[in-house]
Amino acid sequence: MTNATRETTNFVEVELSIDLTYHRPTTDEEGKLTFEEFHPDEAFNCFKCKVPKEVLADKVTLTRYVREQMEDCDIIGLNRVNIWDGNNTEGDFRFS
Numbered sequence: 001m002t003n004a005t006r007e008t009t010n011f012v013e014v015e016l017s018i019d020l021t022y023h024r025p026t027t028d029e030e031g032k033l034t035f036e037e038f039h040p041d042e043a044f045n046c047f048k049c050k051v052p053k054e055v056l057a058d059k060v061t062l063t064r065y066v067r068e069q070m071e072d073c074d075i076i077g078l079n080r081v082n083i084w085d086g087n088n089t090e091g092d093f094r095f096s
Contacts, residue, residue, distance in 0.1 A: 010052050010053050010054070011050040011051060011052055011053065012050065012051065012052075012053050012056065013048055013049070013050050014048070014049065014050075014051055014056070015046060015047070015048050016046070016047060016048070016049055016051070016066075017046040017047075018066065019039065020039065020040050021037060021038070021039055022037075022038055022040075023035035023036065023037055023038065024036060024038045051065065052065070
């Protein structure tokens with residue numbers, strides 16, 4: 001008897017890179033809140049992982065698979081937004 005097992009798998013290891021895009025807050029010429037598109041450094045977005053062989057058929061299929069895996073995840077979370085609590089001359093920032 002041996003403890004060796006024959007592994008049968010439909011997964012293949014790939015080096016996956018995902019171009020992340022998010023919109024960070026900024027202000028326009030009038031000082032009003034607006035958002036600008038921002039792309040983090042690609043060097044931090046590349047990693048090895050296993051994916052099903054069939055999702056490597058084309059870019060559309062791979063993108064669909066990644067989106068399905070991310071369905072219950074928020075890549076970017078919005079938290080600790082500070083609020084000015086006071087009048088024009090005195091007060092404090094508070095976080096919620």
